[in-house]
Amino acid sequence: MSETALPDPDEIDHEHPDVTGGWLRPAVFGAMDGLVSNFALIMGVVGGSNADDTKPIVLAGLAGLAAGSFSMAAGEYTSVASQSEFALAQVEIERDEILANKRGETAELAAMFVEKGVDEETARDMAAQIHEDPEKAVRVHAREEFGVDVDDLASPMLAAVSSFLAFAFGAMIPLLPYLLGVESPWLAIALSLVGLFACGAVVTRLTARSWMFGGVRQLLLGGTAAGLTYLVGEAVGRSLA
Template sequence: MTALDPELPAPHHHADVSGGRLRPAVFGAMDGLVTNIALIAGVGGGGVSSHTLVLTGVAGLVAGAISMGLGEYTSVRSQNEQVSAEVAKERLELERHPEQEAQELADAWVRRGLPRELATQVAHALRDNPREALRVHVQEEMGVDAEDHPSPWAAALLSFVFFSIGAVIPLLPYLLGLSNLWAALGAGGAGLFLAGALVGRFTQRPWWSGGLRQLVLGALAAAATYGIGTLIGVSAS
């Protein structure tokens, strides 16, 4: 049969599920939306002026974007450093005790169902290829790729940019000249639904299910802060 044989299954490709870029982008956008929707709802419930509300929203956008970027950079950088330290430890073990490490790898494969003879043969073949042996041992023992680390700078930039995009959406009605809290909350809700629907596109969930989930979560956050803002505004007046 040839590569074009119609009886052969069609080739398929998997999405990148390592979390290198999708996670900080999605998390940043969702956090920006929910944070500023809740912030605007809270100060709006307190009865502040439109100018104060916009100022609060912009301050929340800038502070949140910087915080997200720095937090994502620190998180990814720390994770990479921890992985590097564990990889160095495993490399030293492979250099000092190659036979013992090969036996441990074979035992792990036997527990997964491979025949002992085959598992031992492959493990000893890897022992003679230090680089590949290190990669396989790290993958088996820690579940990570010894040579593939996400960029902390890329994660930080994506978080900063997408948080800013998410946070500006509920401010758009005010920036366009509308002084209406419900228009801002409506814009934020539409943004949440759209973001959830887009995430559903990547995760194979129904788009409407992902959209509704994010809309409900955002609405709960907005309701909570609006109620608190209303109570504080009434007690302060």
């Protein structure tokens, strides 16, 4: 193979993790939100209610699961839809500029390529070839100028459904023992702490931290939130007794 020949892509054997988080980040953080919020809610009700009556705990847990899941779904749908609509609006502005001022936009794209290290003559040729197809030029400008891939915009419905399911899954963990008839809170506490550690450990796939650090950190944070809420519930329960 000559020195100037490009390598065969099949010979390049290295991979990087999905640094943007992909599906993993929203799924894990949605489950973590559900787990922490419902764990704390349930512990607050445990602290302020009669230990022999688990009905208020189950009711609060189910209400927290439903309210949190629907809230997360609605929030994610609105957020992703608004972001996509804003991105498409910017793309339309860019399309109008390209159609109205092809020469200026071609020069702008060439300058971007030069900034990336391409020599000036090659950059001009690349920009001219891209602008032969206006739609291709719109896609390239959108990606280069404001980081939008018009063919890969996030789906609001997918974001909403994913958030709903992830939150519901996390919220179900501290509630499950009570639904199975276990009256003692200790199983719910144990499952919740294990879930917190697992979520924290999985999140470290997106960072440079060790899984042990991430797991212990999330366990401490979530456990502290639940413990403090228990104390609040206990204090309120006493005041209402």
